[in-house]
Amino acid sequence: MTYLDLFLGFLEVGFFSFGGGYVAIPLIRDVVLSHGWLTEDMLTHMIAVSESTPGPIMVNLATYIGSSQGGLLGALIATLTVVMPAFLFIVVIMAVLGKLVGNRYYQAILSGLKPCIIGIILATGIYMAVQNCVPKESLNIDLTALLLTGVLSLVYFGSRKFRKNGISPILLILLSAVAGVIVYGI
Numbered sequence: 001m002t003y004l005d006l007f008l009g010f011l012e013v014g015f016f017s018f019g020g021g022y023v024a025i026p027l028i029r030d031v032v033l034s035h036g037w038l039t040e041d042m043l044t045h046m047i048a049v050s051e052s053t054p055g056p057i058m059v060n061l062a063t064y065i066g067s068s069q070g071g072l073l074g075a076l077i078a079t080l081t082v083v084m085p086a087f088l089f090i091v092v093i094m095a096v097l098g099k100l101v102g103n104r105y106y107q108a109i110l111s112g113l114k115p116c117i118i119g120i121i122l123a124t125g126i127y128m129a130v131q132n133c134v135p136k137e138s139l140n141i142d143l144t145a146l147l148l149t150g151v152l153s154l155v156y157f158g159s160r161k162f163r164k165n166g167i168s169p170i171l172l173i174l175l176s177a178v179a180g181v182i183v184y185g186i
Helices: 002-016 021-035 040-052 057-100 104-133 143-162 169-185
Strands: none
Touching: 002 021, 002 057, 021 040, 021 057, 021 104, 040 057, 040 104, 040 169, 104 143, 143 169
16 A cells, blocks of 8 residues: 555656646645655655755655655655656657747746746745744744854855855755754764
């Protein structure tokens, strides 16, 4: 039954994750928590690990969750299932792309999806920041996490004043990891 649950859960995530991996996080969260595969804290940590490892975050999360629930076969099922809808969708789109690019209805659909995707990504970011700075167990604000989040936000947005594209995401991830080790590990 676990393999079927992994298949159906990640098939749902794969079908409704328009906009990329960050949009999938709330969907993955719902599926994972509804099945009791991970706790909220474990999922938050896994999101951080998935973000900082190579590859798409949605695939990394699916692989980890599948592995934790069903071993190697579970990892394969979850990973293949989460990418299958996008793969099939792209194959179909490529077959009819020439006709769709100029289609005003297709462009209207894409224009309508953009604000939704931006909202989902923004809500996920805010949710993760609050989860990080105000743990559920104590409901006390973790001032260290709040300060670290603020400093890293300032580095990101401040770098955009001095450089056209701002700080590299890779460099920001490395800075975050080093700051986490210094602040929490030492």
